[in-house]
Amino acid sequence: MSENQNKNPKPTEIFAIATDPIYIGTGGYNIGRVDNTIVRDPITNIPKIPGSSLAGTWRYYVALELQSHFKDDYKKDLAKRAGKKIEELFDDPQNWMKKIDGNRFARIKCAGQDEASKISLEEAQNINTGHCGHCIVCKAFGFSKEKKASQGMLFFSDLNILFFPVFTRLGVRWITSPKLLNKEIAISENTILTKNGDEQYLNLGWLNLEVSGCHILEERDLGNSDLNLNDVVVVPDSLISQIINSNLEVRTSVSIDPITGAAKEKALFTSEAIPRGTIFCGEIRGFQREGDDSLPDLDLVWNALEDSKKYFKSLGIGGMTTRGFGRLKIMLI
Template sequence: MCENLYEVKTYYAIALDPIHVGAGGARLERVDLPIIREPGTNIPKIPGTSLSGSARAYTAMKTERYRWKDSEGKEYSCAGRGGEGGEKHCGKVNPACPVCVPYGFSRGTGSSMQGLAQFFDAHILFFPVASIVGPVWVTSPLAREGLRLETDFQVQDEGFYPLGQQLQNEQRLNFGWLMLNKGQGRGNIDSLPIPEKIKQRAVLVSDKVFSFIVNSNLEVRTSVSIDPATGTAEEGALFTYEAIPRGTVFRFDVVYNSGKYFNIGGQELKTEGDGDVGIQWVKAQVEKGLKLFETLGIGGMGTRGMGRLKVLNLQKGDC
């Protein structure tokens, strides 16, 4: 029997607030601060670096490795970069640091390792849109199946296909400004670990139409800086920014590698009690950080009511 050296887990998450992960700097577009998009489809996404960076910081908080001192009084911070050259990362592998080993560390000219958890981008799976019958959640074959290029989900180019029971009798339906007729299609989402209300109001559209619906229904906000001297709006400081709206469902993969056969600086990776650093141990440390997404959030504009993301299928137990 072959021993597993890695495990791929697909996570599903729902935005509790709008999510803003900026593309970097202001641009001459419809908004001053756009969000990052997938180049091939122009659909917004959350980069894996945004997920792993936030998860690392939150795991450090939960395991008291955010800022700590060893028995000799030397200060470490296993969250983030770990200083200019990574010198603040403890880099302990025996017993294994619950932050440095799952997420990786680099101590300049000293030891370093790639993290045992590999994060991938979070893509939109179901996108909420206002319609004449209330909110509906839109998906497409490419959104549902990723780039695996399967054919389990099909729909006509200029129509929609209701995946849930509540919309089966609707012959025409608007998606914001766009009106579509009911067409032929197929697909089943019963096995997904998402709220039942979303399943009942889910609609399948073609890949061609999905991008238009998403980009036409993003949340756009206007903000202004406040002059501290007067307490009023500062002249010339008006700016707009966009965000993925509340209620959007994402999915992303994390690959968990076993550290059983790793050797760093001549030391094997061991947990407290001299146990092996296995897949389940790595997953448990990462999910401590993922749990805090729903409280502390990810991305930017966190002081403007944005960022909270609830991961729906974490391991049961105290994460």
């Protein structure tokens, strides 16, 4: 069922490619002319996808995947295609849906806010609201009930920008910097490095910069990103935030009055977003707590993440997903 059955569940690198602009809002204040601003790292001021957004969204997608497998039609269809009986379908020892007894209490409500955290774990089995506290979703991502709370088994780092697309006179180039790559690269102030180093000058958006040499990046620095080394430009750490922030996607939209279906007056607003094509990286750590056999095996949790990551590609992350934002292709390494 999973392609990943024998994978050792160690801290794992995660790569993500934005196939839509990504909007993760700060929910409030605005900078300059933008009304809807996105989350940034407070120190570097570079936009990012917070680990909490990633974890919350993935929790929902694991719950969704689990629920879809409980549907009889789905099971019948799956069995037919596999040429097996329904009972045989879940015999796979690595199957995270069948293997965990508590999954029979799972509901889609195991994702999202827990609206019933004041009740006991036993009561939670039988009511139709709040986290159940028994299924793989609750155990892997954490839950809190009266007298019993669990932190969960997974830690999600922020997804930070690794390569960022910028228009140049030679087409789109992906910029990065020594700090983003976590690599020492000698580079003179206010200059950039390209693969061949012979362009003399190259504009990154509106900023024209001297090309002072070749970057010495290798294929493995690109991770699983499908990028071409020729399309990568290294810029100094002192410029990276400024260039990223001045090349974000900015869109103007209009609020629609839900009653009349027409545009509301004075309802024009602007939103910024991380552009399509941006490549992110981060880390997921799994914890198997010693001596706690109420928690599922980490391998199964890992398979649950693998099997549900497909939803990021279709349903996305963050806000304005109905306006064509948010889709993300995720790769676990």
